Amino acid sequence: MRTLALLISTTLFAPLISHAAAPTVNGTTINLQANLTPITTAANPAAIAKLPNGLKLAHPGEFTVGIAADGAAPLMVFADDNKTLVGSEPDIARLVASALGLKLRIVPTSWEDWPLGVTSGKYDAAISNVTVTKARKEKFDFATYRKDLLGFYVPTHSSITTISRAADVAGKRIIVGSGTNQEAILLAWNQENIKAGLPALTPIYMTSSAAQTLALQSRRADAWFGPNVNGAWQATQTGRTHLVGNVDGGWPQAAHIAVTLKKGNDLAPAVAAAIDGAIKDGSYQRVLNRWGEGIEAIPASEVNPAGLGD
Template sequence: MQNKKTVVALLLIALSGSTAAAETDVAYNGQHVSLEANKTPVNTARNPQAVASLPQGFHFAVPGSFTVAVAAQNSPPLTVFADDNKTLLGSEVDIARLVAESLGLRLNVVPTSWEDWPLGVASGKYDAAITNITVTKDRKEKFDFATYRKDSLGFYVKNSSPIKSLSKAEDIAGLRIIVGSGTNQEAILLAWDKENQSKGLKPFTPVYSKDDAAQTLALQSGRADAYFGPNVIGAWKAALKGQTRLVGSVDGGWPKAAHIAVTLKKGSGLAEPVSIALNGVIANGDYLKVLNRWGEGVERIERSEINPPGLGD
């Protein structure tokens, strides 16, 4: 382990290929983001209404704490490891803290994998998952949701790519596209591919990888034609490295809009207090303070909703 350099600095150096990237500042989405400054938490006040709506006698995973599963991967601005290589920073952690403090609880962040959160939430191992989870029809059968951000997905290609636009089904025919397994963006691509094949068009090839360095290498080496994922992540990388560009964006609930949400055990009774907590920080400005400092203000919502329509509805 490198003890004399922060993980954040190492990440930025790796992404850019230059030691100059040790400067932990990024400008994108019309905003300036400082990872160093964002190590300082954004705190909020206890929300009596949210606390009063908690189910009587509810047993949290850790008494007195709000235990939240957050995907443990360097995907700024959503998540990024701090200097100790253990503590997670990012907008997801900041949102979790706002909810926890609104409920009068300590925040207990558990770094986990994307594959682990569903069973962890369903079993009560975690009180919630806050890890860029989109509301979908299928997920609502197993979980409750309280929304906190718009879901916008982006297609990114390397700067020298001949691809000019990816925004509809026929555009992806025959392409190799980096996408996360089990994600709503994968579901969109598979739906598009089914439509294409019914018309006799070439199938697309999904390129599955959770490792950022491997994704970057695949795109820059030509082993993949495009990346499709959360637009804020793609925009961050494009601004940081200057090696990729946006060629299309899609609502996460294609063909309708969908939102990212705090994900909770079905019927646990936590959806209402969490939604009240979110609406409280939306009203007092702490919510927008968090999104803006991570360059995500463009995806803000006006009000948190419980179990709204999502992908597949």
């Protein structure tokens, strides 16, 4: 999950698809080479009917999607050509495009640049792990496609078995990104613990994957707290960490990841209908499952739901 102004550092993962043994994420074996095969859904008449009259696409007949190439697996990964983006975000983009009867055009961008790309019409949408917030809804429209879950990951040698509430982090040293929603949750829990007479936690701020791994394995940190999809992927790649608890990214509220669209162009209902159709025909769950994100599935897409700050 990313905050409104700051990029969460999740550069913990190798950028290229590996030919190594298939990893397992949340109980699902991920065959990276097999995951290069596109998953599509049939053109959805109900979704197409919701496309606004006079809609001007960035490229006629195409659904142009900006995806931040500075993200992390399994959300996006560069294929062996070091140019093609694959991962769960490109897969979601493909489902929406095929449901709307449009050809998909993916444009690699950066987290800093996608907002201008959407508002200027350079992209029809951004699909880049964007969390719905009150502030963002003033500038963009949204159609949700995934829950925003955070995860606590500990070293395999750790005696910690569960972290799911404030008391569980008392006195612990937790790696977390500065300026992120997960940091805000930790600090709120810390204040709760202090008021209850429990030991304070120690947040550890790191962006280097090597430093994070070393801190966990050398027992200088007790846990890492961040986007669950990234933590799950890291666990499969190293075999050195495992999940001990999930927290909603909008704690104590629900938070959702959404397709981000230009404000007021009325495209969001069509995108939501496209996602709903993919949910019903099973292609949506296939996409999430093959990237280990099945636990973040939603039952239906919502347009501009309550977000962080509402």
